[in-house]
Structures are given as C-alpha cells and as structure tokens.
Amino acid sequence: MTQTNRQILLVSRPQGAVTPDNFKLVETPLGALGPGQVRVRNHYLSLDPYMRGRMSDAKSYAEPQPLNEVMIGGTVGEVVESNHPAFAVGDKVVGALGWQEYGTSDGVGLHKVDDTHVPLSAYLGVVGMPGVTAWYGLNKIIAPRAGQTIVVSAASGAVGGVVGQLAKLAGCRAVGIAGGPDKCRYVVETLGFDACVDYKAGNLYPDLKAATPDGIDGYFENVGGEVLNATLARMNAFGRIALCGMIAGYNGEPTPITQPSILLRSRLLVQGFIILEHLDVWPEALRELGGLVAQKKLQYRETISQGLESAPEAFMGLLTGKNFGKQLVKLI
Amino acid sequence: MTQTNRQILLVSRPQGAVTPDNFKLVETPLGALGPGQVRVRNHYLSLDPYMRGRMSDAKSYAEPQPLNEVMIGGTVGEVVESNHPAFAVGDKVVGALGWQEYGTSDGVGLHKVDDTHVPLSAYLGVVGMPGVTAWYGLNKIIAPRAGQTIVVSAASGAVGGVVGQLAKLAGCRAVGIAGGPDKCRYVVETLGFDACVDYKAGNLYPDLKAATPDGIDGYFENVGGEVLNATLARMNAFGRIALCGMIAGYNGEPTPITQPSILLRSRLLVQGFIILEHLDVWPEALRELGGLVAQKKLQYRETISQGLESAPEAFMGLLTGKNFGKQLVKLI
Known part of the structure; x- marks a missing residue:
C-alpha cells in the first residue's frame, strides 16, 4: 500500500x-x-x-x-x-x-x-535548541553572579523563560520583558521571575527602570529594536549582553542603536551567537535541563x-x- | 624666592x-x-x-x-x-x-x-597610556591571528598607529582609517600599514571595501559614528571589535548604529574598555612597547x-x- x-x-x-x-x-x-x-x-x-x-x-x-x-x-x-x-x-x-x-x-x-x-x-x-540557547547565552556569555540583575526579552518564550529561571537558580534577580499583562503575569507567577515589564504598555523605559533599581548586569536579547535601546540605557558597568535574536528587524525594518556610546561608557560586552555553532556544550546543557524538567524545577x-x-x-x-x-x- | x-x-x-x-x-x-x-x-x-x-x-x-x-x-x-x-x-x-x-x-x-x-x-x-591602550585592545580583545585583516580608525593617532604596527608584527593585514591624504600617506609609508582609507574623501564604504577584500576580522574603534557603521558592514563572522573611543559623539550628537542585526548575523564580539581599569597588563605592555621603540620597530x-x-x-x-x-x- x-x-x-x-x-x-x-x-x-x-x-x-x-x-x-x-x-x-x-x-x-x-x-x-x-x-x-x-x-x-x-x-x-x-x-x-x-x-x-x-x-x-x-x-x-x-x-x-x-x-x-x-x-x-x-x-x-x-x-x-x-x-x-x-x-x-x-x-x-x-x-x-x-x-x-x-x-x-x-x-x-x-x-x-x-x-x-x-x-x-x-x-x-526547554530540553532542545531553545533551552540550550538559553543555557549557553546565560552561562557562557552573561556568566551571572549571585545578586546581579539579569534581564531577558521575550521572557515568556521558549528561550526567555529558561534564561530567567536559570538566572533565579543562580541567585540573581530575574526581570523579564514581554508583551501584554497575561504574559507578564505568567512570567512572574508561573516562571518565578522577580518582575516583568510589559513593553506594550507604552511606558517601557520608566517601567524597566522601576524593575531594575540596581541597573542591569546581564541582558539576554531575543528581540532587538526599542527594547534593546531601553535596556542599554540601564546597563551597569561591565555588563554583558548575549545577542540571540533580532526578531524586530527580520522584516527589513532595522531599528538603530541610538546611543552606542553607552557601550564604551559602561565597558559593555556584546556577543552575538548561534547555538548550532556551539555543539560542544549541548550534552552538558541538555543533561542539566533534562534533569531540571524531570525534577519540575523548570516550568515551560x-x-x-x-x-x-x-x-x-x-x-x-x-x-x-x-x-x-x-x-x-x-x-x- | x-x-x-x-x-x-x-x-x-x-x-x-x-x-x-x-x-x-x-x-x-x-x-x-x-x-x-x-x-x-x-x-x-x-x-x-x-x-x-x-x-x-x-x-x-x-x-x-x-x-x-x-x-x-x-x-x-x-x-x-x-x-x-x-x-x-x-x-x-x-x-x-x-x-x-x-x-x-x-x-x-x-x-x-x-x-x-x-x-x-x-x-x-607609544610607551604610555595610548600605547598600552593599543596593546590591550589588540591583544586582549581582538586577539589577532596571522593572515587576518585588522582595521583601526584614527590610524595616524597615538593609539591607532600602534594598533596597526602591532597587527603587522603579528602577521596580519593592517588597514587604517584616517582623515586626509597626508595622514593616509603617513600611515602606509611611515607606519607600514597595508592600506589606509581617507574617510574625508567622501567614499568611505566603497574605499573600505576595496581595502579589505577578505572582510574585517578585528576592528579597533577610536572614533564611532559613520566609520563604525561602515566597518560593521564589512565584519566577517566571529569578528571582534575593541571599543576604545567614540570621539564623534563627545559633542552630544550621537550617531546611531544603523544595522545592529549585523552583530548577531556575524556573531560579533564588541567589548568597550578603559585602559586604567586593566592595570595588571601595564608592566608587560610597557616592557614590550619600550623594547620595540628602543629597537626602532615602532614608529610614531x-x-x-x-x-x-x-x-x-x-x-x-x-x-x-x-x-x-x-x-x-x-x-x-
């Protein structure tokens, strides 16, 4: 047949x-x-x-x-x-x-x-490419230390949700950026982030400032555009930015980085990455992520x-x- | 008295x-x-x-x-x-x-x-802060490998001139960006760079493209502004940018990075730095730079x-x- x-x-x-x-x-x-x-x-x-x-x-x-x-x-x-x-x-x-x-x-x-x-x-x-992407950007680029503030955009998404939960497990303050009150509630209540900023509420920078009273030490970027500009303005000295996604620019409308001098003024590290080029970390990352899911320590x-x-x-x-x-x- | x-x-x-x-x-x-x-x-x-x-x-x-x-x-x-x-x-x-x-x-x-x-x-x-700045950005951030193309802006300046000469000593193609034919001639003829682009000639991107036929692997940024945008567009995958100066923005007129998605697309590393925060490298850098000056291997x-x-x-x-x-x- x-x-x-x-x-x-x-x-x-x-x-x-x-x-x-x-x-x-x-x-x-x-x-x-x-x-x-x-x-x-x-x-x-x-x-x-x-x-x-x-x-x-x-x-x-x-x-x-x-x-x-x-x-x-x-x-x-x-x-x-x-x-x-x-x-x-x-x-x-x-x-x-x-x-x-x-x-x-x-x-x-x-x-x-x-x-x-x-x-x-x-x-x-969470135990696949998005999870490993989160794991790599957070651990290998941002390298968070307990007590630092880590921000991630698209925080309710497959990558962003893992970034914030791993940051919490590392003893950090985790702040998400997401679109709409439902997603923000989920990020805080289900995923356990400390705060979430609704970028659709029209008050992005002031809200982000309020959610990051000590500034931002690490930023995991899934979005690009205005969210990146707002976050850059809150970065602390020696901050690290893992650049994973620029979804806002995919339709051919690039959003400029308006104040590039902050990169120098705050001695920031920016690193773009593609997870398929870092196959060496996959076994370790998948083992850790699978273990956390099996123990119900990672929500998605x-x-x-x-x-x-x-x-x-x-x-x-x-x-x-x-x-x-x-x-x-x-x-x- | x-x-x-x-x-x-x-x-x-x-x-x-x-x-x-x-x-x-x-x-x-x-x-x-x-x-x-x-x-x-x-x-x-x-x-x-x-x-x-x-x-x-x-x-x-x-x-x-x-x-x-x-x-x-x-x-x-x-x-x-x-x-x-x-x-x-x-x-x-x-x-x-x-x-x-x-x-x-x-x-x-x-x-x-x-x-x-x-x-x-x-x-x-050359054996002081500018020289150490060049040494640090080149060796610790760009980390050039022989055969790669290294570009530096303000190439006839105190920092830029050392960057290119150290890149040549490391076996790289060194390309400068400077303002005017006199500075460009000096960069090539006296400092020994392979090429120098005159950003005042009004043809920045095409001239830079012609001078970097294999793209750019490392960029030492002393200037910011349009020069940074032109250089970003020529960066090869896994390129490194040492961000040392943003002189174009000092008078309060920031020049945006117009195509930030290149940072992700080419998986670039950008690192801002202030040389006074890296005092640990000064003795090694000054020893090397002083030796090169005494041996007339470093022009300035x-x-x-x-x-x-x-x-x-x-x-x-x-x-x-x-x-x-x-x-x-x-x-x-």
Whole structure:
C-alpha cells in the first residue's frame, strides 16, 4: 500500500512580512525506504524565529532555505520503519525533518530521546535548541553572579523563560520583558521571575527602570529594536549582553542603536551567537535541563496548533508575538 | 624666592563643542614643599580625547573634572625638589599632574622613567597610556591571528598607529582609517600599514571595501559614528571589535548604529574598555612597547604645541582631528 506524505514547501520569499502564499501544501507518495534509512512519523514540528532568516536569500550565517523544498525545522516523532541498525520501530527521536508528516533520514542528526520523565514535545523546547540557547547565552556569555540583575526579552518564550529561571537558580534577580499583562503575569507567577515589564504598555523605559533599581548586569536579547535601546540605557558597568535574536528587524525594518556610546561608557560586552555553532556544550546543557524538567524545577508553556496545514499561520503568529511559550505544531 | 606656577583651570562645562572660555590661565605662587612631597617641573602635557568626557558632568565611568581646578592630564617632567625617599632631584617621571608648569605630588601615581633609549615624550604616547591602550585592545580583545585583516580608525593617532604596527608584527593585514591624504600617506609609508582609507574623501564604504577584500576580522574603534557603521558592514563572522573611543559623539550628537542585526548575523564580539581599569597588563605592555621603540620597530609621530597657554587650542584641535599623531604641549 502506497502511503501519502503531506509536506509544506517554501515557494516564494517574503517581501517584508511573511504571507500564507509563501508556502504551499503538497501531497507526495512515500517512496520505499532505502538501505541505511529510517522513516519517522513526526509528532510535533518546532516553529522558531530563526526560520524567518532562512526564508530570505540575504547574506546570512546559514544558507537560505531553497525554494520549492520542504520547510526546514526541528521535529520529534516516532520511528515507523527502519533499515538503520541504530534505530528501531517505536524509538522516539528528535531531529530536523522539516514541515512534513513523515521524514526520511540516513540517521545523521537524528537522536533517540527518552520520554519517560520528559514529555516528547519538551525536546523541541526547554530540553532542545531553545533551552540550550538559553543555557549557553546565560552561562557562557552573561556568566551571572549571585545578586546581579539579569534581564531577558521575550521572557515568556521558549528561550526567555529558561534564561530567567536559570538566572533565579543562580541567585540573581530575574526581570523579564514581554508583551501584554497575561504574559507578564505568567512570567512572574508561573516562571518565578522577580518582575516583568510589559513593553506594550507604552511606558517601557520608566517601567524597566522601576524593575531594575540596581541597573542591569546581564541582558539576554531575543528581540532587538526599542527594547534593546531601553535596556542599554540601564546597563551597569561591565555588563554583558548575549545577542540571540533580532526578531524586530527580520522584516527589513532595522531599528538603530541610538546611543552606542553607552557601550564604551559602561565597558559593555556584546556577543552575538548561534547555538548550532556551539555543539560542544549541548550534552552538558541538555543533561542539566533534562534533569531540571524531570525534577519540575523548570516550568515551560507551549502553544500548540493542530495539523500540518496550520503551520504557516502559526509561524506568522510567532513572528508577531501571538504565541505564548514554545510554538509547536501537533501532527498526530 | 617665591616661585610662580602657571596653571590652566576648567571654569565652565562645554555646551556642545569645547570653547576657549571653558578654560582660564592663572598664576599662583608655589608653596613650600611638605613632608613626603615631590615637586616636578613638567616638560610635556599629554592631550587625550578622554578629557572631553571628564569636562562634562554626565554620568560616566569617571568622576567629572571639578570646576575651578587644574585640568587633569598626563605629564612627563623632571623632579626639581623632593622630600620623598623614592625620588631625587633630576629624576625623570611620568604622572598625571595636569595642565600646569609645576606639579606637587605625594608620589602616588608617579613613576620614574629612563630616557636613555626612549625619548621622554614617548612615555606619554607609544610607551604610555595610548600605547598600552593599543596593546590591550589588540591583544586582549581582538586577539589577532596571522593572515587576518585588522582595521583601526584614527590610524595616524597615538593609539591607532600602534594598533596597526602591532597587527603587522603579528602577521596580519593592517588597514587604517584616517582623515586626509597626508595622514593616509603617513600611515602606509611611515607606519607600514597595508592600506589606509581617507574617510574625508567622501567614499568611505566603497574605499573600505576595496581595502579589505577578505572582510574585517578585528576592528579597533577610536572614533564611532559613520566609520563604525561602515566597518560593521564589512565584519566577517566571529569578528571582534575593541571599543576604545567614540570621539564623534563627545559633542552630544550621537550617531546611531544603523544595522545592529549585523552583530548577531556575524556573531560579533564588541567589548568597550578603559585602559586604567586593566592595570595588571601595564608592566608587560610597557616592557614590550619600550623594547620595540628602543629597537626602532615602532614608529610614531607627535604634534607639539608650545607653551602652557597653547593647551586649550591644541585640545580643541585634537577633538576635530587637527593633530597628526600624539598631541603634546611642550612646557620647557
């Protein structure tokens, strides 16, 4: 019996904002599995801001997503057929099989995971790339010391939520920046941050100042734009900024850093990073994050859209901040 | 016989550009030397861009220069009277005795120097704070590797000239940015840089691109403003920027960083620094720099104005790029 795979292709590059017609849903027959290959039924797709960069063909750290091919992206699922000695039917695996119901892999980049104590979807979030991103930026760039004030933007998101919780575990004051009272309440009440500033309330700098009475020692940047300018103005001497995301600029509207002299005046360190270039830290980070999730010491939240066909709209929502926590697409 | 000291005081804070009436020349009698004190006849005053920051009372890394007191600044001179066991009449000393003909010190911050192989004035430049600034930013932040391209702004200046020459000694391609054909010719022909871009020629970005065919791996920033924006656009992945000066912004006209996303896209490191906070490196740096000067492996140039009364105008010239190499005031 020939099975059918459903896939979403990128068929055009966005001019400004991403639109539904950048994508196309297609049905394709699943071919026979070749030698050494493994077939995975994807359970969840991960949607992440970095995908927006890959959709453009501007010069970047990574090759652009090719047109008329399956959209890239992280996935978790279950092995349904295997000609590969390392994978058996029923294995749960995390990988980057893209926006499709079935992925076929030679095993490279596919990792078995244990969902006994950690839910499968968490391997795309808090115990996956977003979690490791948070862990690296906080521990390797910001290097917080107890008593310092650490601020993170997009604080209710998959990365930001982990940054603040790890900062709290390190004995710091954790302050989030998020959009809207619901997200801010979640950041404080569920994630345990000391404070959260609602950047949509129209009072960003005064609110941030009030939330950081001792200034800011470390800033984890997921957003860019005006939030970065407000935070820079509160940085203490020798502050460190881990630059992880510039979502505000992805649609081609760069927001300048208006007062660059603060970088010198406060002797700041700014370090941009891409977590896939720091694979050496992944095992240590994942071990620590998985342990914290299993012990319920790390909270997280997911926004789950249903069905492959919902992925484009969910992705557009992610880029405009409509998600709440890690954005996933559930396929099964 | 009562001797007279001549001093220049800061009597008002600049509103925008520095003007002559921010300063006042006064004559004061020299009092008797107290116990443990040493009196120095200053031979040279050092004029440096950081002084502009101290003239303002805006929040900064250092206390502002108080009004109606002698302008701060580095000096070299000769001990003319001493009640201090570590200093004898005739000793040559470097210190920070300010804009005056005679300085009186308790010895703290005063260091004996040897002018047998290194000219006295060099201790205010290439073998002084500017030289150590260059050494630190290049070696400790940029950390160049042979074959990389290192760019420095204000390349004909006291700091910039040393940065490029040390980069050449490290096997790098050294590219300067300076104002005008004379400075650029000096940077290439006398200092031995591989190329120099004249930012006044009105073609900054294309000229910089032509001079850095392989992009830029390390940038030593003395200037800020449009030069920083042009350089950022040429930075290679994992580039390092040592942020030492933002002279373009000192008059209260900040120039934004227009495309901050490059910081993330190229995973750049930016580190602001103040050399007085890194006293641990001074002995090693000064030893190396002094050795290179004595061996004639490090070239430098000085612009010397004559007499204490010339200091304000020379300082204003420094801030607008009129000097050529290290700006000094010769008192004797």
